[in-house]
Amino acid sequence: xxxxxxxxxxxxxxxxxxxxxxxxxxxxxxxxxxxxxxxxxxxxxxxxxxxxxxxxxxxxxxxxxxxxxxxxxxxxxxxxxxxxxxxxxxxxxxxxxxxxxxxxxxxxxxxxxxxxxxxxxxxxxxxxxxxxxxxxxxxxxxxxxxxxxxxxxxxxxxxxxxxxxxxxxxxxxxx
Numbered sequence: 221x222x223x224x225x226x227x228x229x230x231x232x233x234x235x236x237x238x239x240x241x242x243x244x245x246x247x248x249x250x251x252x253x254x255x256x257x258x259x260x261x262x263x264x265x266x267x268x269x270x271x272x273x274x275x276x277x278x279x280x281x282x283x284x285x286x287x288x289x290x291x292x293x294x295x296x297x298x299x300x301x302x303x304x305x306x307x308x309x310x311x312x313x314x315x316x317x318x319x320x321x322x323x324x325x326x327x328x329x330x331x332x333x334x335x336x337x338x339x340x341x342x343x344x345x346x347x348x349x350x351x352x353x354x355x356x357x358x359x360x361x362x363x364x365x366x367x368x369x370x371x372x373x374x375x376x377x378x379x380x381x382x383x384x385x386x387x388x389x390x391x392x393x394x395x
Contacts, residue, residue, distance in 0.1 A: 245369065245380040248308065248336075262286075264363070266386060272311045275384075277343075277363065279304040288359070292344040295368070306338035308370060334372060336379060341368030347391070359391040 263278040283302040285291070298304045312331045344364040365384045371377070 245378045248370065248379045248381045264386070264389065272313060274309045274311075275386075276307045276309060277305070286345060286347055288347050288349040290344060290346045292342060294340075294342055295338055296340050304343075306343065306365070306368060306370075308334075308336040310334040310336075334374065336370035336372050338368050339371050339378075341381075342366045343368070361389045361391055362387040363389070 262281045262284070263276070265274050265276045267274050280301065280303045283299065284293075284304065293304070295304065295306065309332050312333050342365075344366075346362045346364075348360050363386045365381055365386075368381045368384075370379045370381070372379070
């Protein structure tokens, strides 16, 4: 009887260890700069301090139905026509931002070495209208990411951003 209980205990201990190894996700700790750029219908990119890793968020604003209010999305449940994409791109050297918001990319620019694609988590977008007394003031937006799980497109390894706030993004020229 004692031997049977020891075997069960060891089996449970081993399964707990294996589950911890399989489901443990490395936390992404890049310090993305809080002066992101936005272009097009809705394409936002924000670099780390070394400017070789970029967080990108893109979507079809009309199909995402963004208004001047707070809207929270579960990434897995966003309709496909909203084309929501949250990614992290890592480059072999500084200068990856040259890739964004351009149509043609020169060959000598930095090469992307990894791409992490968000698969689950929650994103909250707040768009605020300017003060009515400020004529021609641009719209401003903040994006909060919570428990965003990313999958590496080459290795299938998963990483996570527990919490990130991108605040005070100026939506110049967007209405």
